[in-house]
Amino acid sequence: MISAAALRARVGAFSLEDVSFDVPGGAYGVVIGPTGSGKTTLLEVISGLLPQTGGLLTLNGRDATREAADARGIGLVYQLGFLFPHLSVEQNVMYGATDAALANTIARRFGVDALYARSVRSLSGGERQLVALARALARRPGLLLLDEPFSALDPPRRAAARREVRAIHREWGLTTLHVTHDFAEAGSLGDVAVLLDAGRVLQSGEPADVFRHPKTPYVAEFLGAENIFAGGVTIEDGAAVFHSGRLAIHVAGAATAGPCHAIIRAEEILIARTSPAPSSARNQFEGAVTEIASVGPLWRVTIEVNGATLVAALTTYSANELALRIGDTAFFTFKATAVHLC
Amino acid sequence: MRRSNAIGVGAAAASSLLLLFLVLPVVRLVAAAGPQGAARLWSDAELRQSLALTALTATAATLLAALGGAPLAWLLARRAFRGRALVAAVLDLPLLIPHPVAGIALLLLLGRGSAIGSSLLSLGLRIVGTPLGIIAAMLFVSAPLFVSGAREAFARVDVRLEGVARTLGDSPWRAFRRVTLPLAARGLIASGVVTWARAVSEFGAIVILAYNPKVVSVLAYDRFTGFGLSEALPVAAALVVLSLIPLTALRALRMGDERAVA
Structure with missing residues (x-):
């Protein structure tokens, strides 16, 4: 589970202010917000890559407020993948894996095993996203954070990758927080929706409820x-x-x-x-x-x-x-x- | 269209003049004295010793610059701390002051009359007039180049790559060793090569701090003042060739980089 209570963080002139929401254990949370609303910053704070300046962060029942990034057991997938360019695709997938068999199974599920011998520099944007997904899941994280992970995939592969992530989420009971611009994606994937704007949570709750009962005209307009x-x-x-x-x-x-x-x-x-x-x-x-x-x-x-x-x-x-x-x-x-x- | 062509031709003409000015003296020197310099390598023991001394002291200065400079470069690239701008400005200082002045400053600090110099002397370490003095002078003038290059090399590694490594279970040091260092390696090596080349070509600070034993630049000056141009030319040519070695290595490294990116 992910529980943020009045979470605060500052990056340059931008700040997250009193961000509060709950994604219960095994649930799929979706963060929706316009560009620059702080979605990626929020994922980086939860990952421990950016320091929080206030509030309480609880991950799977532990107080993670002061926990180091490598101790949080989080799989993070950035929109751009951020694969290690000096390593092959296989080395990227295996980077944090403790069980090679599991890593290979995950790679097969995303069709990444066929790219094993390729250099990262030769991959397309979509292939990079699939490798990044496989790399994050290969170590069987306790929590999964996804930042627009399907944005560079063509529609058929996007649907397949989305299905696979959802299936793994169900099989492992993997609490997931997924940043997206796509309302259809938010509606179809999410158990919990968090609407973020200018570093603040405008509304959170069940996606259907947020979509049907927006708290403010701004939320309604933002949600289409x-x-x-x-x-x-x-x-x-x-x-x-x-x-x-x-x-x-x-x-x-x-x-x-x-x-x-x-x-x-x-x-x-x-x-x-x-x-x-x-x-x-x-x-x-x-x-x-x-x-x-x-x-x-x-x-x-x-x-x-x-x-x-x-x-x-x-x-x-x-x-x-x-x-x-x-x-x-x-x-x-x-x-x-x-x-x-x- | 015609106007842009004229601008291009004008720029090319101006560039050619500058390039000729930079290249011609070196080509003229090597053409005039290169073969003679090569022959002297067999017959002139002092030149051989001087070349070896220059290469060794430059290597020592480069290693010291890397040892202290890499952590400093990493701090400057990755951490926002109070006084960072001041540290960056201090690093520019040795590049801005005339090198004989740098030599005088080092003499004041490390000479036998100074507190540090006398303390080192009591430990059996004499700086002035020894290879240690040469290394100190080389380090002073060339270390800022290493820090500047290494800082850029670290800054070019996206911090989110390190972040991903952290989420994959790496401690900060392990992420640095497995991700940052390999990705910055070419930049660090290039910085080392530039530092070494700068150290090899140093004269002004060395001549004040350690005229003897003679590095090649000092030997060329010594031969010129003592025996005239004809005796200085082969030594100068040998120094040019020695300087070309790192430049060639750097070029090869950059070509490797370009191939890797393509």
Whole structure:
């Protein structure tokens, strides 16, 4: 397990401030944050490579605050691999290994054994990342820290490497902390998500909870939520209604009156060409389509409603079926429970 | 396009003039006295002894520079400590002051009238006028070159490589021995070669501290003042050849580096 309590560290002008989170034993933690948020610094502090200036760090039940890097039993994989250039691939994999058979098995699982005779200088970026993964795992660490370890791999090899890391994590019960920019990766891999920005933890918890219930509009925006409105809640006929300008949105639950933000994920909104039949969905809007954009496997459709813009996501199949064009009228529907207030 | 060509031609012309100025005197010297210098190696025992003395004292000075300079270079490359800028400035001092002045300063410090000199004398170690004096003078003028080169060699080794080695179970010393040292080795050797070459070519400080026994630079000067240019030329040519040995080694090392990177 990894437990950071008010962890502090300073590197030049940058500092980690009161970083607190818990990754239980055997869990897979994911650290998400923009460039320069301190993700790599956090991994280096946990590894013991950078000194912490305050707080408490507990690793697998031990107080590791003052423990030397070589005594922490951590496998660290940097994005750039940092393979030893004066050694062969095999020597890199075996560098910290105490059991050659295990090291060879790990190398085989990542397809690195085929590169054994190669010089490190001749490897591609992706191959370097695989060798770095094998090298870190070859000594069977007690904790695994990964800093964007799949970023240079092509999609098929990335999926394979991700599967292998996840499988080893499960087989060994290996507590893992993985830094990534990829929200899909964070969602699919993580048991715990830690959102870091400017050296501070903005939010941490189960990935689904962090994604669905961001604590602040900034977190929501960072996590890719597109419908974020500033306004306030009023109680009308016993029901909570959120107002932002001329936009009125029905809200579920025990919302209290007062200023706040409303967040609706684009994936929660249904689109129709004609006015939908009455349903349990409390929020229905009609508007003109102002933008249609392809984003990976999904399409984003924007409509203008009462001076505000709402974005809905739909699959390519649905987009083809609806055949919407800019200027068309479209109907957006979502349930009151899809509205998150913060 | 035409303008950039003109700039290129102008730069090439200026560079050629400087290169000719640097190379011609040495080529002229070796052409005029090289064969004679080589022949003298057989007939001139004093020149042979002088060459051996120069090579040995330069080697001793280089080893001492490496022994004290490598840890200092590592500290300067890896540790942020108070006074680091001052230490770096102090290291530049021997390179900036005229070398006869350096010799006088060393004489004041290590001469028999000084506290250190008399203490060493009581231990049976005489500095002035001995090979120890030559080594001291060589060390003073050349050690900063070793520290500067070694500092760069250590700085070029990414600190995260050492970090990874630490996470793989290495103690700081073991990570240094298995990762930092092998990766900095070429730079350290190159620094040693430059230090040795500088020590071999030193004259100003040595002539003040230890005119005798004569290293080659002092012998060339001695022959010139005592017997004229014709007697000094073969000795000077021999010194040039001796200086070319480390330069050739350094070039070979750099070519090896370039091949390794390619």
